[in-house]
Amino acid sequence: DKVAAETHIPCGVCWQCRHGRPHTCEKMELFGHAINGGFAEYALIPDRAARKIPQEIPYEYGCLLEPMGIPYRAVEKGGVEGDAVAVIGCGPIGQFAISFSKILGADIVIGIDVNEKRLDIAKKMGATYVINPQREALVERIKEVTENYGRGVGVVIDASGNAEAMKEAFTYLRVGGRFVILGQTDGPLPINPSRDVVFKEAEIIGLFGRRIWDTWDKTERILLSKKINPEPVITHKFSLDDYKKAFQVALSGEGCKVLFIP
Ligand SMILES: [Zn+2]
Known part of the structure; x- marks a missing residue:
């Protein structure tokens, strides 16, 4: 049997x-x-963390079910249907958040990153617009493309862990919107509770990990349906012998999802 592992x-x-x-x-x-x-x-996986996956899912995709679970939850919690969504950070988690937003019915999905290669991947994963805040005025651009959505997004999903970017997101989160935080940071996030939360009626939601096995069931079905094509996200594959190079590539941000093929 083919088996994937829950890391929690x-x-x-x-x-x-x-x-x-x-x-x-x-x-x-x-x-x-x-x-x-x-x-x-070979790895020893406790039975409570092991999941048998369908034969037709290749190993390269099966190992993505784990990182797909958290962005899927974010999109589900965000309630994206018919709305505009901004995804901050276009690493693998952000890329899947973009795809799932489209699949779950978002009208507009905006991918935000300073890395042009990752923005190109975001377009392939379904982003309606991509914005590099180092090249464009982010807030103005978002208000422009969400003209018919209340000049702001109804859902922000942070997959960057960049506190500055999160702080800025409160300026383009629409009143009554939801802010889902996945990215992790040790830094403080200075917000004005009245302006950013109370008057904004913002819902701030933190998520950590997958709902075992609920999100696995759902992402597996999406993968089987071929509604998502994870191929653009997998930018590099390495043997275990080339682990140094693999970590260099992963840390440099020149790729997106880096896989080991043991
Ligand atoms: Zn426990």
Whole structure:
């Protein structure tokens, strides 16, 4: 059988696990942290983290079901149907957020990144507009393209972890909009609670991990339906022997999703 792995390995007994939230398990183990990771020809996967995947899904796509889960949740929580969506950060998570937004019925999807290569990929993944804030006036451009959507987006999905970019997003999040944060940062996010949250009636939603196995079921069905083509996101494949080069490429941002083919 083909098997993919959930990287959040729940204990199954803590309060979170007992209340339908194993992805935020209080004693969560993670591959490559507390136990051996997946950069190997063979990996030992606890049964509670193992998922059999259909034969017709190639391994290169099967391993993407895990990173697809969190952007899928973001899009679902965001309620994107018929609305305008901005995705900050066009790494793999952002790219999948763009695709799922289109698949779940968003009218306009705006991909934001300073990396032109990633913006090109974003177009292939379904972005209606791509904006490089170093080259264009971001806020003005968003207000322009959302003229018929209340001059702002109804949903912001942050997949960048860039606090400055998140702060700026409050200026183009429409009143009554939802701000879904996936990106992680140690830096502070200075916001004005009255202006940015209360008067804006903004909903701020943080998400961490997939709903096991709900988001897996949904992303697997989308993959099988071929509504999503993950190929443009997979920019590099390396053997384990070339791990140094692989990490260099991944850290440089010159690619997008970098895969090991053991
Ligand atoms: Zn637990």
